[in-house]
Amino acid sequence: MLIVFSGLPGSGKTTLSRPVAAALGATWLRVDAIESAMWRAGVDPAQPTGLAAYVVADALADAHLAVGATVVVDAVNAVEPARAGWRELAARHGAVMHAIEVVCGDEAEHRRRVQARVPEHDQAFQPSWDEVRAREFTPWRQPRLLVDTCAGDTPANVRLILGAIRGHAAPA
Numbered sequence: 001m002l003i004v005f006s007g008l009p010g011s012g013k014t015t016l017s018r019p020v021a022a023a024l025g026a027t028w029l030r031v032d033a034i035e036s037a038m039w040r041a042g043v044d045p046a047q048p049t050g051l052a053a054y055v056v057a058d059a060l061a062d063a064h065l066a067v068g069a070t071v072v073v074d075a076v077n078a079v080e081p082a083r084a085g086w087r088e089l090a091a092r093h094g095a096v097m098h099a100i101e102v103v104c105g106d107e108a109e110h111r112r113r114v115q116a117r118v119p120e121h122d123q124a125f126q127p128s129w130d131e132v133r134a135r136e137f138t139p140w141r142q143p144r145l146l147v148d149t150c151a152g153d154t155p156a157n158v159r160l161i162l163g164a165i166r167g168h169a170a171p172a
Contacts, residue, residue, distance in 0.1 A: 001095055001096045002086060003017075003100065004077060005017045009131075009132050010114035015154055016158060017074040020072055028074065032120075035050060062092075062093075083140070099142065101146050102149060111129050
């Protein structure tokens with residue numbers, strides 16, 4: 001099974017994807033952590049490291065799916081080509097894919113979260129609120145579970161996601 005989280009920075013993707021991966025015993029892949037690791041290894045941040053991080057995450061997910069593991073991907077996945085890549089990967093492995101879009105429906109709360117965030121231990125930086133607002137995020141074309149982290153608490157949202165995943169055998 002491939003579970004793909006998407007949403008703008010500060011929406012709550014990591015807050016939800018981490019416990020979902022833990023509950024499922026899944027491999028958890030954070031594109032932000034992969035990109036930050038590239039920078040720590042000396043790759044120039046001026047290079048297209050964001051795209052490269054998605055390519056690395058895809059390769060890791062491919063390897064884990066090949067041995068029958070469940071994979072949870074934590075990434076912005078802002079554009080259709082990124083989402084299509086995950087669908088193609090799932091199809092190649094005959095794996096069910098669940099798409100989860102995470103939003104914070106209260107703009108003031110989203111802004112507060114972004115401004116208050118500190119980087120995770122494996123993250124080089126956090127984007128500013130202006131950078132988050134300027135980020136391209138195209139509407140989804142396929143079904144997905146939409147989770148508003150401003151409308152429910154984390155444990156309830158994790159239960160919602162796990163229930164949706166466990167209740168559907170068909171690809172999302």
